[in-house]
Amino acid sequence: xxxxxxxxxxxxxxxxxxxxxxxxxxxxxxxxxxxxxxxxxxxxxxxxxxxxxxxxxxxxxxxxxxxxxxxxxxxxxxxxxxxxxxxxxxxxxxxxxxxxxxxxxxxxxxxxxxxxxxxxxxxxxxx
Numbered sequence: 001x002x003x004x005x006x007x008x009x010x011x012x013x014x015x016x017x018x019x020x021x022x023x024x025x026x027x028x029x030x031x032x033x034x035x036x037x038x039x040x041x042x043x044x045x046x047x048x049x050x051x052x053x054x055x056x057x058x059x060x061x062x063x064x065x066x067x068x069x070x071x072x073x074x075x076x077x078x079x080x081x082x083x084x085x086x087x088x089x090x091x092x093x094x095x096x097x098x099x100x101x102x103x104x105x106x107x108x109x110x111x112x113x114x115x116x117x118x119x120x121x122x123x124x125x126x127x
Contacts, residue, residue: 007032008118011109012062015124021051021059023109026119050125055100059107059124067111102126 007030013021029037053059061070098105106123 008111008113008116009064009067010118011111011120012060013122014060014062015051015053015057019051021122021124022048023120023122024048026108026121028116028118030116030118032115048123050104050123052127053098053124055098055102055126057098057126058095059098060095061109063111065113067113069112071110098124098126100126 008028010025011023013023015021025040027037027039027041029035096107104123104125106121109120109122111118111120
């Protein structure tokens with residue numbers, strides 16, 4: 001017997017000595033036991049408390065099943081309600097390095113598989 005995944009794999013995001021960073025799910029389309037698209041709002045600033053990390057710390061982003069393509073958008077949070085896009089990159093490797101500048105950074109990860117796609121966010125506070 002086999003299991004048909006009903007939604008996209010979630011990333012395991014870790015910092016430093018494998019400290020897990022919580023992620024928040026956003027919209028997705030997935031062709032599992034049936035095809036579905038969920039247009040869930042992606043709350044980039046209030047989904048969870050930022051995880052404290054050191055300047056230039058490496059963040060690992062792993063999936064149970066690696067995506068075909070992954071895009072990563074980095075936003076810097078300014079105050080409570082404003083964000084500024086810092087960069088958007090396509091990546092095919094497993095890690096990123098947080099900025100040296102202190103502040104709160106929100107990472108938006110969009111990953112694609114043969115069966116669909118999924119958006120996730122996580123945030124860190126560089127101290």
